[in-house]
Amino acid sequence: MEFNFEDHPHRRYNPLTNEWVQVSPHRAKRPWQGQVEKVDEEQRPEHDPNCYLCAGNTRINGEVNPDYKDTFAFQNDFAALLEEIPSGEVNEGNGLFKAKSERGLCKVICFSPRHDLTIPEMDVDGIRKVVDLWCKEYAELGARDYINYVQIFENKGAVMGCSNPHPHGQVWAQESLPLEPEKKQANQLEYFDKNGKTMLSDYIAEELKQGTRVVYENEHFVALVPYWAVWPFETMIVPKRAVARVTDLTEEERDALADAYKSLTVKYDNIFQVSFPYSAGIHQAPTDGEEHPEWHMHMTFYPPLLRSATVKKFMVGYEMLANAQRDITAETAAARIREQSLTHYKSAVL
Amino acid sequence: MEFNFEDHPHRRYNPLTNEWVQVSPHRAKRPWQGQVEKVDEEQRPEHDPNCYLCAGNTRINGEVNPDYKDTFAFQNDFAALLEEIPSGEVNEGNGLFKAKSERGLCKVICFSPRHDLTIPEMDVDGIRKVVDLWCKEYAELGARDYINYVQIFENKGAVMGCSNPHPHGQVWAQESLPLEPEKKQANQLEYFDKNGKTMLSDYIAEELKQGTRVVYENEHFVALVPYWAVWPFETMIVPKRAVARVTDLTEEERDALADAYKSLTVKYDNIFQVSFPYSAGIHQAPTDGEEHPEWHMHMTFYPPLLRSATVKKFMVGYEMLANAQRDITAETAAARIREQSLTHYKSAVL
Numbered sequence A, B: 001m002e003f004n005f006e007d008h009p010h011r012r013y014n015p016l017t018n019e020w021v022q023v024s025p026h027r028a029k030r031p032w033q034g035q036v037e038k039v040d041e042e043q044r045p046e047h048d049p050n051c052y053l054c055a056g057n058t059r060i061n062g063e064v065n066p067d068y069k070d071t072f073a074f075q076n077d078f079a080a081l082l083e084e085i086p087s088g089e090v091n092e093g094n095g096l097f098k099a100k101s102e103r104g105l106c107k108v109i110c111f112s113p114r115h116d117l118t119i120p121e122m123d124v125d126g127i128r129k130v131v132d133l134w135c136k137e138y139a140e141l142g143a144r145d146y147i148n149y150v151q152i153f154e155n156k157g158a159v160m161g162c163s164n165p166h167p168h169g170q171v172w173a174q175e176s177l178p179l180e181p182e183k184k185q186a187n188q189l190e191y192f193d194k195n196g197k198t199m200l201s202d203y204i205a206e207e208l209k210q211g212t213r214v215v216y217e218n219e220h221f222v223a224l225v226p227y228w229a230v231w232p233f234e235t236m237i238v239p240k241r242a243v244a245r246v247t248d249l250t251e252e253e254r255d256a257l258a259d260a261y262k263s264l265t266v267k268y269d270n271i272f273q274v275s276f277p278y279s280a281g282i283h284q285a286p287t288d289g290e291e292h293p294e295w296h297m298h299m300t301f302y303p304p305l306l307r308s309a310t311v312k313k314f315m316v317g318y319e320m321l322a323n324a325q326r327d328i329t330a331e332t333a334a335a336r337i338r339e340q341s342l343t344h345y346k347s348a349v350l
């Protein structure tokens, strides 16, 4: 018997994080008798008078949202990070009790005044305005002296902890470099120092050659299921040029990013004919004033669904305590995404 | 204004993993309009003819469960790891495409024939038999030549991906050392080499002195919310003696572990008067034939609930893409667990 990566359990290596994922391809066949998720079939109005993100409405702190026409950003009324705190530090018990104050701020970014839309249902021009807002927030927040990292992300769907269906994302900006980008920075730097090129340049060149994990491509971006994906339909959107941060993208590249973001999420929605939940976010260079030629920015999507619109992958027990684990191969997932239409199922003419 | 660790956002350091967690104590006050979980109020029979874990029933592959009286272990019918696979390896594209076959096996361990019980509702004698089964499985699986690590764990509750309420856990045994125990091993080894004692000996000595994070203690074990806890009510049960693995526990210590396991989970159930979901598992020395004096075994509990029986903490967006984050301090959570009665709410006489 020959070893076969489509059938036999194995581990794959993630060079960005220097960690391995356990892959168990044969396991997708087990029956599922556990928890099923609710499908959100609700028809939403274009404007909801009770939504704190809709234009013209009053938020919990009494502030009134402007009558915005495309995007709108404001400081989160319940921010996890705060700007105005004193600094403090603990280092006791032989280094076993260490803590440090952490300054930062959290913003909410509305993608559109339309309460009833999601990214895959918006047009590319509208999404391009979201890309511009990312650039503006990254530049403005990153310019503050004490802000060294800006995390842009989006939680889509109730199953991903999103508490308001109005299309929106978040930006958390802070003093320290968080764990995930820190790992990716260290490994990209090592690769760059050794090879004189970014890790992801070499990686996507090979992926484009092989094609098996690519799900979408335009002139400036490629969307693919990484070889080392953890979540069932995990993907990343990577610029073909080695760009360290969103603000380094050209006008044309910004358009292409908006196009890739839409195309990928339309395909996602089409898989199970449901608004496909995910957490997505951009990993890019810190705003610490350094150049960071090792950084190759990318947008990562972690969608929880596994088998259907209602059965997700549970990252519990073994996965929490031991090691990341997945039940279908990256190649199987990629084929499934790739074969989806670029026309959203809701707008498809039957 | 003085920095105050009970109110101001900060980061805390986890010396076992060498990672930081973002703590945002003030954030627990935000209103919640998102997803709520279902509470399982179902009255279960002592024996369910449709349960594949109950004694005497037939499993999906045709095997009949024995008429077991306390615990029962069998190989998972849909195992993520398999024993009989050929070996294979990939290393291509300048180290960017690396994969390796992984041998192993997965067992299911039933805690009791009683379909209607959970650990906090079992008596200490019954739980002691579970501890003995852990020892037996760790010893037997670990003795196999190619098995280098044995992960014992339990997923409790539908929200933690548990698809059968019959009280049970799992054991996954494999060739490689998974990521979480690998990190803990490296950091414990460094500490041991430097200090000539296990990290957790020093750590729990200080915790017992301070008392603020301790939630339960008996002669041989302490249960506490670690200073660096990530999940809202995360705890660990640690032996007072530096024991590397379950099989090194004395008879008395095994009894004490059963008592601590019951006491902690009774308190958990009492917090929201609901069967408290969690993933729990034992981190201990690998079964690679080495002595591992640096390892100080411990049982870790990751419970998802945050505010009530139906509102959990979502580890999404920022947490997936950037950094672990929590909304209440370890001390607040510990006080809440500590103050709970040792009498289970279901058996309390009103």
Ligand SMILES: O=P(O)(O)O[C@H]1O[C@H](CO)[C@@H](O)[C@H](O)[C@H]1O
Pocket (backbone or CB within 6 Å): A034, A313, A314, A315, A316, A317, A318, A319, A325, B155, B160, B161, B162, B163
């Ligand atoms: O093995 P089970 O109970 O079917 O499955 C459960 O536990 C496993 C180990 O933590 C996870 O991989 C699964 O996602 C979860 O649903």
Ligand SMILES: O=P(O)(O)O[C@H]1O[C@H](CO)[C@@H](O)[C@H](O)[C@H]1O
Pocket (backbone or CB within 6 Å): A155, A160, A161, A162, A163, B034, B313, B314, B315, B316, B317, B318, B319, B325
């Ligand atoms: O900020 P929100 O949308 O209220 O909250 C959501 O996203 C945050 C950032 O990922 C998480 O910390 C919360 O657990 C989640 O519910």
